[in-house]
Amino acid sequence: MQQVKKVVIAGGGTAGWVAAAALSKRLKGLVEVVLIESEEIGTVGVGESTVPPVLLFHNLLGINEQEFMQATDATFKLAISFENWGQTGDQYFHPFGVTGKGSFLTDFQHYYLHALQQGVDAPFGDYCYELQAAKLHKFGKSDKSSINYAYHLDAGRYARFLRKFSEDLGAVRIEGKIAQVQQHVNGDIRSLVLESGQEISADLFIDCTGFKALLIEQTLKTGYEHWDHWLPCNKAVVVQTESAATLPPYTRAMAHDSGWQWRIPLQHRVGNGLVYASDYLSDEKAQQRLLGNLETAPLMEPRMLSYQTGRRKKLWNKNCIAIGLSSGFIEPLESTSIFLFMSGIIRLLRLFPFNGVTPALTDEYNQQSITEVEKIRDFIILHYHQTERTDSPFWNYCRTMSIPDTLAHRIELFKESAHAFQTGDEMFRLESWSHVMLGQRLQPKGYHQLVAALAQGELSSHLHNIRQTIQGAVDRLPSHRDFIRHYCPSNLS
Numbered sequence: 001m002q003q004v005k006k007v008v009i010a011g012g013g014t015a016g017w018v019a020a021a022a023l024s025k026r027l028k029g030l031v032e033v034v035l036i037e038s039e040e041i042g043t044v045g046v047g048e049s050t051v052p053p054v055l056l057f058h059n060l061l062g063i064n065e066q067e068f069m070q071a072t073d074a075t076f077k078l079a080i081s082f083e084n085w086g087q088t089g090d091q092y093f094h095p096f097g098v099t100g101k102g103s104f105l106t107d108f109q110h111y112y113l114h115a116l117q118q119g120v121d122a123p124f125g126d127y128c129y130e131l132q133a134a135k136l137h138k139f140g141k142s143d144k145s146s147i148n149y150a151y152h153l154d155a156g157r158y159a160r161f162l163r164k165f166s167e168d169l170g171a172v173r174i175e176g177k178i179a180q181v182q183q184h185v186n187g188d189i190r191s192l193v194l195e196s197g198q199e200i201s202a203d204l205f206i207d208c209t210g211f212k213a214l215l216i217e218q219t220l221k222t223g224y225e226h227w228d229h230w231l232p233c234n235k236a237v238v239v240q241t242e243s244a245a246t247l248p249p250y251t252r253a254m255a256h257d258s259g260w261q262w263r264i265p266l267q268h269r270v271g272n273g274l275v276y277a278s279d280y281l282s283d284e285k286a287q288q289r290l291l292g293n294l295e296t297a298p299l300m301e302p303r304m305l306s307y308q309t310g311r312r313k314k315l316w317n318k319n320c321i322a323i324g325l326s327s328g329f330i331e332p333l334e335s336t337s338i339f340l341f342m343s344g345i346i347r348l349l350r351l352f353p354f355n356g357v358t359p360a361l362t363d364e365y366n367q368q369s370i371t372e373v374e375k376i377r378d379f380i381i382l383h384y385h386q387t388e389r390t391d392s393p394f395w396n397y398c399r400t401m402s403i404p405d406t407l408a409h410r411i412e413l414f415k416e417s418a419h420a421f422q423t424g425d426e427m428f429r430l431e432s433w434s435h436v437m438l439g440q441r442l443q444p445k446g447y448h449q450l451v452a453a454l455a456q457g458e459l460s461s462h463l464h465n466i467r468q469t470i471q472g473a474v475d476r477l478p479s480h481r482d483f484i485r486h487y488c489p490s491n492l493s
Helices: 013-026 053-061 065-072 108-117 129-135 155-168 214-219 283-291 337-350 359-385 393-400 405-417 430-439 449-453 458-475 480-487
Strands: 006-010 032-037 075-077 079-083 091-095 150-152 172-175 178-183 189-194 199-201 204-207 224-226 235-241 250-256 259-265 270-276 303-306 310-312 320-322
Touching (some): 013 032, 079 129, 091 430, 204 214
Parallel strands (some): 079 250, 204 320
Antiparallel strands (some): 178 189, 189 199, 224 310, 235 270, 250 259, 259 270
């Protein structure tokens, strides 16, 4: 077996530089890291919203939060506001924090549902600190308090930030377009030949060439599993606009009759995009709809993107690992793309083939990756399927479509008895499932009867105390804008 002493990353962008940063930091002195990219080839660059595990990745690399946020014009993100998903006019939040306080045997949603029957009519979100702070556009953090959050960031600037970080650690960037992929007799990739004629060989290759999938698919013919029958949106039109008067610490996801629209507040501008299914909405009407629903003036001409939901049949094939859009794509809802870039490279670090690529390593990597992405896939499908909207062919299809058995089981379990769950290898917590299912009008028929054993008035008092404690803590927080102005100002006025 060929020992792995040199890794070549094909492609830059966020995925490529996430991979380069992790490898050059954690394998410094053990492995040579080379990244090939061309300034002429654009990147998708619209992944501007993240989830909390990005903090763990930054901690693993020793990235200073304030420096990173200043360099990327980042803001904090506590939740996602979902509008018009259950029915037109509905709104609920999917927050990142803990909701309420359950017991060892009974999760909090059971106490909440029992309290509703007892006349305690406070919304589920009133028991989440991060959600209440988000609603009031507040944020604060210190060594003495904890708050669960992610970031909104400028994806282009983030890639540049990680490039400098990687190069300072010894990663080598080569400018050029890949013209040819050379293979060994056994099918492994041997080298990449650039248009200039330069040939770069390596022991292990990481495909970060985006939807093009130059190595993992065009060369290795790995195959693709399509999910468009479950996730029919396949296009997006995006535009950046001027900063708004408000700076909410959350992403907005506003459903329309053929998909949804995002709004992401950064320090220096706002990111906007309209996601839609081309079977139900034309490109022209999608662009008109986006431009007609902007908060501030555009800073660019709208840009069209096409994608196909699904995943590679293998994410590690021979001596090539797909990281980023080359590995597949779920869709922008719930902001999981950058997380999956990071998760894929951390998984590679844990299973790194120092002594050579073996079937056991690749099988384990693929199984873990597929399990992870399919659980995220199910969570995204839930948003579309669990709806009462009947106002358009798109929503009629989503509401009545068949869904994966794994998701059908979760929905039925919650519908019957309010049970939600998470496994150890799952990103979204049981509270995430509870917020989305309740927010989209899935009302359980029953709940765990252990909660009924509480003395009369005890539960009401307990829940009142939780709400009061949260409200008091939120009242003491500064505004999101003021906190950023003092903590990590960049272009914020």
